Amino acid sequence: QVQLVESGGGLVQVGGSLRLSCSASGRTFSTYAMGWFRQAPGKEREFVAAIDASSSWRYYADSVKGRFTISRDNAKNTGYLQMNSLKPEDTAVYYCASRSRVTTSTDENLYDYWGQGTQVTVSS
Numbered sequence: 001q002v003q004l005v006e007s008g009g010g011l012v013q014v015g016g017s018l019r020l021s022c023s024a025s026g027r028t029f030s031t032y033a034m035g036w037f038r039q040a041p042g043k044e045r046e047f048v049a050a051i052d053a054s055s056s057w058r059y060y061a062d063s064v065k066g067r068f069t070i071s072r073d074n075a076k077n078t079g080y081l082q083m084n085s086l087k088p089e090d091t092a093v094y095y096c097a098s099r100s101r102v103t104t105s106t107d108e109n110l111y112d113y114w115g116q117g118t119q120v121t122v123s124s
Contacts, residue, residue: 002026002113004096009118016086016122022079022096022115030074033104035111036081038092038120045108048094049081053102061106063089086122093117 008020022034035050049070050059058070067086072079079096097111105111 002028002032002098004098004113004115006094006096006115006118009094009120011121011123012086014087014122014124017084018086018120020081020083020094020118024077024098029077029098031102032098033101034072034079034096034098035104036070036094036096037108038094040092047106047108050104050106052104057104059104059106088122088124091120091122093119
């Protein structure tokens with residue numbers, strides 16, 4: 001069992017930056033891939049970024065490529081999402097997720113554990 005807790009969300013102006021953190025419990029985090037997803041008001045949850053267990057592979061949604069960076073520190077059982085050049089359309093609840101595989105995925109249905117989400121609001 002893995003429990004995930006996100007932090008780092010908040011209110012930021014257009015063009016600003018935020019770094020989200022995802023703290024994981026359990027000793028298996030280092031062998032699990034993780035991802036970030038988001039859900040804006042009135043929209044379905046969508047993929048943002050994903051990373052495999054060893055940080056060898058990273059994937060990004062086209063909408064965030066070049067602005068967001070996913071990373072992880074297995075020694076600290078923590079994953080990160082660095083978000084730069086934020087836009088109003090980035091406003092959403094951001095969720096981290098983990099799957100009991102070393103390989104990552106962009107498909108939310110393949111993730112086994114989810115955090116409670118953290119709100120990111122970008123004001124213009």
